[in-house]
Amino acid sequence: MKIKFLIAGAMSLFSATVFAQKSELNTAQTEYDKYAVFRQQKAMATNARTSLNTAKTSIDKAATNDKTGTLPQTYALKGAIYGALAYNDTVATTSQPLYSAAADAIKKAKETDTKGEFKKLVDEANQYLAYYQLNKGVKEFQAKQFDEAYKAFDFYRSIYPEDTTAIYYTGLAAANSKNYPIAINNYKKLVTTNYSRRADIYSDLSNLYLMTKDTTNALAAVSEGVSKFPTSATLRGREVEIALQQGKQAEFIDKIQAAATNDPKNKTLHFYTGIAYGKIADAQAEIAKKAKDPVAKAAALKARDDNNAKAADAYQKAVELDPNYFEANLNMGYILMTSAVDDYNAANKLPVAKQKEYNALSAKANAAADKAKPYLEKAVELKPDDLSALGNLRNYYIIKKNTVKTAEIKKRMDAIK
Numbered sequence: 001m002k003i004k005f006l007i008a009g010a011m012s013l014f015s016a017t018v019f020a021q022k023s024e025l026n027t028a029q030t031e032y033d034k035y036a037v038f039r040q041q042k043a044m045a046t047n048a049r050t051s052l053n054t055a056k057t058s059i060d061k062a063a064t065n066d067k068t069g070t071l072p073q074t075y076a077l078k079g080a081i082y083g084a085l086a087y088n089d090t091v092a093t094t095s096q097p098l099y100s101a102a103a104d105a106i107k108k109a110k111e112t113d114t115k116g117e118f119k120k121l122v123d124e125a126n127q128y129l130a131y132y133q134l135n136k137g138v139k140e141f142q143a144k145q146f147d148e149a150y151k152a153f154d155f156y157r158s159i160y161p162e163d164t165t166a167i168y169y170t171g172l173a174a175a176n177s178k179n180y181p182i183a184i185n186n187y188k189k190l191v192t193t194n195y196s197r198r199a200d201i202y203s204d205l206s207n208l209y210l211m212t213k214d215t216t217n218a219l220a221a222v223s224e225g226v227s228k229f230p231t232s233a234t235l236r237g238r239e240v241e242i243a244l245q246q247g248k249q250a251e252f253i254d255k256i257q258a259a260a261t262n263d264p265k266n267k268t269l270h271f272y273t274g275i276a277y278g279k280i281a282d283a284q285a286e287i288a289k290k291a292k293d294p295v296a297k298a299a300a301l302k303a304r305d306d307n308n309a310k311a312a313d314a315y316q317k318a319v320e321l322d323p324n325y326f327e328a329n330l331n332m333g334y335i336l337m338t339s340a341v342d343d344y345n346a347a348n349k350l351p352v353a354k355q356k357e358y359n360a361l362s363a364k365a366n367a368a369a370d371k372a373k374p375y376l377e378k379a380v381e382l383k384p385d386d387l388s389a390l391g392n393l394r395n396y397y398i399i400k401k402n403t404v405k406t407a408e409i410k411k412r413m414d415a416i417k
Helices: 002-038 042-063 072-088 092-112 119-142 146-159 164-176 180-190 198-211 215-228 233-245 249-262 267-290 294-321 326-348 355-382 387-399 403-416
Strands: none
Touching: 002 042, 002 072, 042 072, 072 092, 072 119, 092 119, 119 146, 119 164, 146 164, 164 180, 164 198, 180 198, 198 215, 198 233, 215 233, 233 249, 233 267, 249 267, 267 294, 267 326, 294 326, 326 355, 326 387, 355 387, 387 403
16 A cells, blocks of 8 residues: 555656646746737837746746657747747847747747647747848848848748848848849849839849849840839939940930930930930941942931931930030030031041132031030030040130130140040
């Protein structure tokens, strides 16, 4: 009888120990559940902290017990509790160990919870870790630690794959760390979502392609953006700029004009229109130079002059919108000087016997040069040391046969060189 009593007593003791540890696990769960409710109410912040700390104390006891330490619930609950503790801790030296403990517990929970009974807890734990990484990534990004910020944001994105902020932050950090392929993939994903700034993302995506010297996809991306956001002046301007870089001004002239019409007060779009027509004029000038047939040569020169006139109209609109627009003044002066220089050179090639023709061409050259003068002078006023601006103004004085001014400007240019 005595032996049976001792055995019964031992069994009772054992049951009490197991019950105690199960009790700790239950307490941890109960206090964590309270925390989950309290944390949503600002007035209950103190209660939330108390419950979370109590939950930690209990889960630590349950985790060290042989009977409850390897239970899926223990791992999942520890991951959630420690994840919450890490998220709420703003000091890296103390929050990082909590984060690592949570990540380890989550891993073990996934391995042991074969039936997925505690998936909800695991998901909550991962969410805490995701927001921890988000906050960490923001700090690293602000500190210009872009590689580390990318890793943090990418973890956040892995937990919230459809979150547009997650996709954007990951792409932005990748772009700043010059990991362009990763940045491109994230931005390509972003433009398929309902992200509020998709128009800007299309523009950024085209820039990323240009960073990799992929002008074809850069143009394709911005053109798709224009089709989705036809009223975006930024995208239309970007499309024009890339088209010009690719030498596709002739194919895109209608789009360039549409962009300027859509946003008539955008000086840059008028400037791009001028560049497009100017490039077409330059191409016609090359055709005229190589043409052997007089009729073909004359047609090319007429096309050149017509396109230069259209370029001048566009530059004029840009200058009217902004009189201090250096590039527009510079190009306007150059366009107007083109015919003046041509007539001046043609006059000087005439034989002495053709004085009448010489006088006519000289007068024509002078008239064109005088028309260009205000723009030439304005460009030099805006940028006194710009060699292109000074060179154009010098050509004006050469045509006007003002040797003093010509020499003076040449001296200035030599000093800059």
